[in-house]
Amino acid sequence: MTGFDVAYKKIDTLVPELWAEHQPDLTIHVGVSNISCIQLETKADRESYDIVDNDQFCPADKKHCMAGPDTITTDLDVAQLHDKFNALEPKVAGLTAQISNDAGKFICEYTYYTSLNCRGPSKTLFVHVPYQGFTEQEIAEGLERILDICLKMM
Template structure:
């Protein structure tokens, strides 16, 4: 019973991958995401890890992603997609509201080629992507043959569309990772890399929360001290 109650209050971490489309009948993103070691991540971070496959349609993103945020309020949302030109993990730093002209799995694109999520013309993630890539690359042994790079061009397709949708909800807890195709990194190798990226991002989020908590306590202390000094 205690374990059931504990699970109710654990923070939720969500990782999404995309389903098949066009030149990717087997999508490397979902193939890797579903191999993430759920038990290990949950044990290490005392969380509930939710892995979700998203169909490659704009309508599904519009319907599912805001609902996931509203229903689960995840501590961290990481979207993963495949890039046919990537030769390593590509960590996206931003997403744009406009310019979605490529047709999705159902040969549709959004009205006026604009993402309906409310937000600025361009939204950046508040996570430290450059620091993430450095820490990732520094931690990888030469034998593993993986690396991570930063990117400011997420492709103006479903990958950038879903990223913008989540960034518009909370850009402090959202990241998008492009992974190479299976012929570059096998799915198991990609899954291990995604686990490392999860670790680094959750460390960043925890540090930011701790800093915020300390700052708020200092403000409260200073406010109380000010009230005391005004007493006669």
């Protein structure tokens, strides 16, 4: 999926297909936001999706189409990930992480809910990265550090 493929219905089919095909031990979804640090998302909600996507679609009743709980929280230890990321030296270009409880009620959170619901909360994380203020290389290094910490925690 490209960075411009912002559509709920594509998430409905693509995420479950990718999980079924690859059956990864860990999936880290990444989205961009107008933030100054990495945000480690803790949960995704089933409701409140009222933003229209690029296909001019909005979920019926503002709810995710998958049946499931109102909120799903990752089982990954986000607090430990946060602490380790921020403590590790050398720092990645001053990039820090913070814990977030709101992934945005749009495609990012919708994707996170889909993945948490399809495969379970022990194998899924969503990370928001800043879209400005850091180079692509610095963001990549930060994401690599997150992946390394998560794999060690598993």
